[in-house]
Amino acid sequence: MEAKIKENRKDEVVPIFIMGKRYEVPASLTIQKAMEHAGYQLIRGCGCRGGICGACGTVYRFPGTYKIEVGLACQTVVQPNMYLTQIPFFPATKSAYDIEKIKPTIETLVKNYPELLRCLQCNTCTKSCPMEIEVMDYMAAAMRGDIERLAELSFDCVMCGLCTSRCPAEICQYNIAILGRRLYAKYVALKAEHVASMVKEIEKGRYEQMLRQLMDTDEETLKTLYNEWEIEPEQGVEDWVPKEKTYL
Ligand code: SF4
Numbered sequence: 001m002e003a004k005i006k007e008n009r010k011d012e013v014v015p016i017f018i019m020g021k022r023y024e025v026p027a028s029l030t031i032q033k034a035m036e037h038a039g040y041q042l043i044r045g046c047g048c049r050g051g052i053c054g055a056c057g058t059v060y061r062f063p064g065t066y067k068i069e070v071g072l073a074c075q076t077v078v079q080p081n082m083y084l085t086q087i088p089f090f091p092a093t094k095s096a097y098d099i100e101k102i103k104p105t106i107e108t109l110v111k112n113y114p115e116l117l118r119c120l121q122c123n124t125c126t127k128s129c130p131m132e133i134e135v136m137d138y139m140a141a142a143m144r145g146d147i148e149r150l151a152e153l154s155f156d157c158v159m160c161g162l163c164t165s166r167c168p169a170e171i172c173q174y175n176i177a178i179l180g181r182r183l184y185a186k187y188v189a190l191k192a193e194h195v196a197s198m199v200k201e202i203e204k205g206r207y208e209q210m211l212r213q214l215m216d217t218d219e220e221t222l223k224t225l226y227n228e229w230e231i232e233p234e235q236g237v238e239d240w241v242p243k244e245k246t247y248l
Pocket residue numbers: 118119120121122123124125126135136139166167168169170171173
């Protein structure tokens with residue numbers, strides 16, 4: 001039954017309103033594809049097309065309801081009579097800092113973003129987030145100076161700016177969050193020793209000769225090397241190592 005509904009929806013055409021103008025578009029399209037179907041050429045507000053870059057923040061409403069809905073245009077399928085517009089850019093506050101010279105403290109957060117303390121805990125940002133992030137909660141963590149919680153709760157943020165567009169306290173939540181994640185990565189998170197030792201090896205030039213050889217290799221040989229490359233099994237064995245260990 002479900003397959004049949006999906007099949008029908010493929011041929012169905014629905015009315016949508018893009019910036020107030022009515023279009024009829026196939027019901028199976030995402031907002032992004034529907035806009036292109038309607039003739040829009042997306043130069044801004046379109047990046048990865050895969051829900052990662054956050055460029056395609058979109059707001060919409062349906063007639064007869066007060067509720068503002070949000071979504072990423074590349075991830076949200078059109079619905080009949082949605083009135084939509086994209087918010088590909090919303091002016092943000094953005095502090096400049098040298099990560100080497102700041103500390104993972106509440107003072108750092110407040111010095112860079114004093115408006116942080118204007119947060120009313122109204123929860124509008126959480127309701128505006130297409131990634132279903134608890135934005136208000138990460139803001140509360142920021143106000144407490146809890147860098148770890150701020151980083152953890154904001155980890156999936158794609159910086160679409162929809163929360164910022166609706167905040168009554170005029171706060172740019174996602175830039176505060178990225179400062180939190182940078183502080184966390186630099187000063188709080190445990191360091192991976194194997195990464196540090198690998199960086200040292202790279203700096204010592206261990207891979208230079210191999211890279212030069214690859215750069216001098218013809219395309220066909222490169223394809224063969226690529227296709228014959230040993231790949232870690234999907235159901236990874238924890239202590240798996242490739243047979244070829246020259247550069248490990
Ligand atoms: S919308 Fe603004 S004021 Fe409201 S909880 Fe979020 S950050 Fe705070």
